Amino acid sequence: MDESVLGELRKFVAPEFIFGPEARRLVGRYARKLGGRRILLVSDPGVAAAGWMGECSTLLEEEGLHVTRFLGISPNPRDTETMIGAGIFLDSASDLIVAIGGGSAMDCAKGIGIVAANGGNVLDYEGVDQVPAPMPPLICIPTTGGTSADVSQFAIINNTREQVKIAIISKAVVPDVALIDPRTLVTMDPYLTACTGMDALVHAIEAFVSNAHSPITDVHALEAIRLVASHLRASVSEPNDLALRTHIMLASLQAGLAFSNASLGCVHAMAHSLGGFKDLPHGECNALLLPHVMDYNFTVAPERFRRIGEALGCDFRGLNDRECRARLMNQVLELRRDCGIDQGLAARGIHTSDLSRLASKAIEDPCNATNPRPPNQDDLKALYAEAM
Amino acid sequence: MKERRDWNQMRDSIIGLGEESSRRTYYPELLARVTQLEAAQESLRQSEANLRVLFNSLHDAVIVHDFEGRVLEVNDAMLAMYGVDQKSCRTYNLMDYSAPSVGDQGLEAKFHEIWSTLRSEGHALFRWKARRPLSPGLDFDVEVSLRQAFWFGQEAVVAVVRDISERLRLEAMLHQAQKLDSLGQLAGGVAHDTNNMLGVIIGYTDLLLEDAPAATPLANDLEQIRKAALHSADLTRQLLAFARKQPINPQVVDLNVLVESTHKMLRRLIGEQHALVWKPSTTLWSVWIDPSQVDQIVTNLAVNARDALGSGGTITLETANVQVDETYAHQHPDAKPGDYVVLTVTDDGHGMTPEVQARIFDPFFTTKGLGRGTGLGLATVYGIVRQNEGFISVYSALGEGTTFRIHLPKHLGENPGAQEAEVALKGGKETLLLVEDEEALLELAQRILEGAGYRVMSSSRPIEALHLMETNSEPIALLVTDLIMPGLNGSELYQRIHASRPEVRPLFLSGYPADTITLQELSEKRAGFLQKPFTRPALLAKVREILDA
Known part of the structure; x- marks a missing residue:
């Protein structure tokens, strides 16, 4: 598989992004340069409470732009919230969207943009390349180190009726500009830091073993894995260390560039189902499922998992595949535990009786398409069971 | 296998090399918006053009201006009304479009007063004197309606200006006609009562004159009384003419002939120092009028013209046929x-001011010195012309003389042939029934008629007269009755008598016949009519004329 992708024609999609301290403060200039006059500022109550949204709003207004705020977003952004936001965008005659926050704020902003430009319901655009008209200019300012929605062509929206997260994958939802400022991460609590960090790790690992990986995505994926492995533990325990935050933010960016172009795998397919069902944090779901899916996939790509293990800091010298596999699983579980994410799905309110339903939803997820080992529903149900 | 194949397709589409997978910008959508906006703009442009057509189709002038009087927008009607063009109209301030009746200072104050009303009420409606900036002599009356508005976001005033000079002129003319009408009724009423009294004076004077030895001081004094009474009777006759209550004897006449016949008299009336020019039309339609009324018209207008002239000057009389159309x-x-x-009577004298013109037909209105005129001349002319269903137009300006144009309707029918019979003054033996509610007149008429040998049954009340006739089998030759009486009027009394005694013929006496009997009725009843006040010879002649007819 490694060599097979080399002969392929590939594209690499990424927005213009500014990375570094104070990058967020450029929001006014970029909003103006993109032609915005009336800005819909999408955020969530947590980010607003941390003060990031207020600052962003002020910066925009200082540029002479009119700002309408939309804060009605849950941790897993709902289709209904997206529709309300689109209504506000149109009613306020806004012409540009700024999203500041975690994955939920940015994914919701993407959904708002899609509906504002195309009408209908946001769920209509589920799947790949289903968004006909590009959306209004979007500026993303991530405040968590993991989601990577600020650089990705993914938008994940919670279908409240079906209790499942749907994926919208389209070049149309790649933001115009991402202002990636590690300083925003210092307001995250340790658990959120852990969850989002693990999310970045899962992005990197799934992108690296994806059947759509490419040489360019591989570079970013491996670097992201290395950065998370080296700095996440410290970042969780020393939340105010800007240097550590910067490493994690960079890891998240690189993981995002990788998975946005190589796509993901079964961890995400299952996490979308799980998150939609129980409203659990996305990063937490990923972290709980990751070791089991890695184990499931190991046999079809042992060489690539070896490289992942090395990036995670494993010493595989003299070990056969079976030993490597065990060492790798241990390494991931250890990292997870060190970051404070332990126990399994059962501890989070999932019952054995839920597993069939979770699997039946998960099998529909497009992320399965790029999993190195094509799963079936029973495989996914078994994996959920292992994660209990 | 199926699942796997689907995933392959999905993988390929995620990798994103398909047509639909290329990244696009928002700009095509912006372009679509711009196209929509352009369409909306075009629609607005057309709507604006439509509204402009409406704006310029208005008959009233519209002037949009600010609260400093600066003109912001006008419609075509405004340009026509004020005699300006699109370019020049904005160079004038609202002050330039107004006639400064109270001086420029006052005008500005007046504007501020109006604008202050406008600000508090939101609208204002008032009359105004408008001015054409390029011809300030031609000020005109307008009615202005103001509304506050925003013009390109600025506070402004929309003035809708209606030219009402024509309406005011018509109103003034109507008012004049109504005034003359009510004056006529008043004059007619006064003349009627005065006539009765004059009749008594003249009648008794006549009786006294019969008995007074000729060429004595007594006869001379009586003659003076008689003259004064006749002169007064002449005045009431003129009043009646003005009131259109003058009993008339119209005929088909040629105005050229009648004017021609007054020429010598006019020449003398006008005097040596003024020229008299007579321009008869070669072909002239006939008119249906009492010839004596033509004399009154010509005489009064000529005297009026003469008095308007200083020394020298010309009076011109003309006749012409004229068709009056709907517009006129x-x-x-x-x-x-x-x-x-x-009939046109023109003088090149001093002319009249509009104020004088407005009153010339009022009875007793005169500009002549005390004792020089009664003020009834033009009033009489007016009454006569209206009585004959004609009309008068007057053109006059100070220093430019005056023209009266008397329009008399063309006669359409045949000449029924009027006869003027000279009746010898004689009495008779017949029995007459005399009814007159005015006791003094009744007594007078009875004395005159009995003095001439007639047998007279008399009564001051019509009902009593009827009773008198029914209880008396004696044949009655003539009913001599006043027309206007309480209870039965003269005409009704005659109807009642006619039912049982169809041979009785009527002679109606009145100073005021128009409301109770028409000329047509008179002729149908083979009736006689004698205008009050009458002289003894006139009464005797008329009685004899009817009895002998």
């Missing part, structure tokens, strides 16, 4: 469309 009739409320014979 619309502008002159007195006029009806049709064919008219016009």
Whole structure:
């Protein structure tokens, strides 16, 4: 598989992004340069409470732009919230969207943009390349180190009726500009830091073993894995260390560039189902499922998992595949535990009786398409069971 | 296998090399928006053009201006009304479009007063004197409606200006006609009562004169009384003419002939120092009028013209046939469309101010010195012309003389042939029934008639007269009765008598016949009519005339 992708024609999609301290403060200039006059500022109550949204709003207004705020977003952004936001965008005659926050704020902003430009319901655009008209200019300012929605062509929206997260994958939802400022991460609590960090790790690992990986995505994926492995533990325990935050933010960016172009795998397919069902944090779901899916996939790509293990800091010298596999699983579980994410799905309110339903939803997820080992529903149900 | 194949397709689409997978910008959508906006703009442009058509189709002038009087926008009607063009109209301030009746200072104050009302009420409606900046002599009356508005976001005033000079002129003419009408009724009423009294004075004077030895001081004094009474009777006759209550004897006449016949008299009336020019039309339609009324018209107008002239000057009399159309009739409320014979009397004298013109037909209005005129001359002319269903137009300006144009309707029918019979003054033996509610007149008439040998049954009350006739089998030759009486009027009394004694013929006496009997009725009843006040010879002649007919 490694060599097979080399002969392929590939594209690499990424927005213009500014990375570094104070990058967020450029929001006014970029909003103006993109032609915005009336800005819909999408955020969530947590980010607003941390003060990031207020600052962003002020910066925009200082540029002479009119700002309408939309804060009605849950941790897993709902289709209904997206529709309300689109209504506000149109009613306020806004012409540009700024999203500041975690994955939920940015994914919701993407959904708002899609509906504002195309009408209908946001769920209509589920799947790949289903968004006909590009959306209004979007500026993303991530405040968590993991989601990577600020650089990705993914938008994940919670279908409240079906209790499942749907994926919208389209070049149309790649933001115009991402202002990636590690300083925003210092307001995250340790658990959120852990969850989002693990999310970045899962992005990197799934992108690296994806059947759509490419040489360019591989570079970013491996670097992201290395950065998370080296700095996440410290970042969780020393939340105010800007240097550590910067490493994690960079890891998240690189993981995002990788998975946005190589796509993901079964961890995400299952996490979308799980998150939609129980409203659990996305990063937490990923972290709980990751070791089991890695184990499931190991046999079809042992060489690539070896490289992942090395990036995670494993010493595989003299070990056969079976030993490597065990060492790798241990390494991931250890990292997870060190970051404070332990126990399994059962501890989070999932019952054995839920597993069939979770699997039946998960099998529909497009992320399965790029999993190195094509799963079936029973495989996914078994994996959920292992994660209990 | 199926699942796997689907995932392959999905993988390929995620990798994103398909047509739909290329990244696009928002700009095509912006372009679509721009296209929509352009369409909306075009629609607005057309709507604006439509509204402009409406704006310029208004008959009223519209002037949009600010609260400093600066003109912001006007419609085509404004340009026409004020005699300016699109370019020049904005160079003038609202002050330039107004006639400064109270001086420029006052005008500005007046504007601020109006604008202050406008600000508090939101609208204002008032009359105004408008001015054409390029011809300030031609000020005109307008009615202005103001509304506050925003013009390109600025506070402004929309003025809708209606030219009401024509309406005011018509109103003034109508008012004049109504005034003359009510004056006529008043004058007629006064003349009626005065006539009765004059009749008594003249009648008794006549009786006394019969008995007084000729060429004595007594006879001379009586003659003076008689003269004064006759002169007064002449005044009431003129009043009646003005009131259109003058009993008349119209005929088909040629105005040229009648004017021609007054020429010598006019020459003398006008005097040596003024020229008299007579320009008769070669062909002239006939008119249906009492010839004596033509004399009154010509005499009064000529005297009026003479008095307008200083030393020297010319009076011109002309006749012409004229067709009056709907347009002309619309502008002159007195006029009806049709064919008219016009008698024009023009002088090149001092002319009249509009104020004088407005009152010239009022009875007793005169500009002449005390004792020089009664003020009834033009009033009489007016009454006569209206009585004959004609109308008068007057053109006059100070220093430019005056023209009276008398329009008399063209006669359409045949000449019924009027006869003027000279009846010898004689009495008779017949029995007459005399009814007159005015006791003094009754007594007088009875004395005159009995003095001439007639047998007279008399009564001051019509009902009593009827009773008198029914209880008396004696044949009655003539009913001599006043027309206007309480209870039965003269005409009704005659009807009642006629039912049982069809041979009785009537002679109606009145100073005021128009409301109770028409000329047509008179002729149908083979009736006689004698205008009060009458002289003894006139009464005797009329009685004899009817009895002998």
